[in-house]
Amino acid sequence: MNKTELVESVSDSSHLSKKDVQAVLDGFLATIGDSLKKGEKVALVGFGTFETVKKEARTGRNPRTGEALEIPARTVPKFSAGKSLREAIDLAVGSGES
Template sequence: MNKFELIQALKDATNISKRQAAAVVDIFFNGMADALEKGDRVEIRGLCSIYVKEYGAYTGRNPKTGERVKIKPKKLPFFKAGKNLKERVDR
């Protein structure tokens, strides 16, 4: 399911306009992104939790040349599936 399909499903389920459904989806995703940007954790009970994981700097290797490369520290979002989602997918 992509964002457009989610907007369409919300529109059909609630009998609101496509513009209103798009606004709701945008508010939801922007709220999640804003929370993650601040370093907060996003938890949707039964579905998932998303949090920012910090990785320190390290020395890597260029796979083509074998040359050593310094990798800067970084932060990445980490998705963890909830128990209910795991059970639904594993049926």
């Protein structure tokens, strides 16, 4: 499912206009992004937690040439699914639902 399909699905299930759902979704994503940029954790109980993780600098290899190269340290976003989401997916996938 892409963003357009998500907006359409939420619009259908909530009886809100696609324009309103799009505005809420854009605001939701911007707020999460802004919080992560500040180093804050965003926890949605039952769904999951968005946070940032620091990756240390390391030496890697160019897969084409095999040449060693330095990969700089960086901060990356991470999502950890909550218990309710994990259980719901496990039940759906385990029972053969799609």
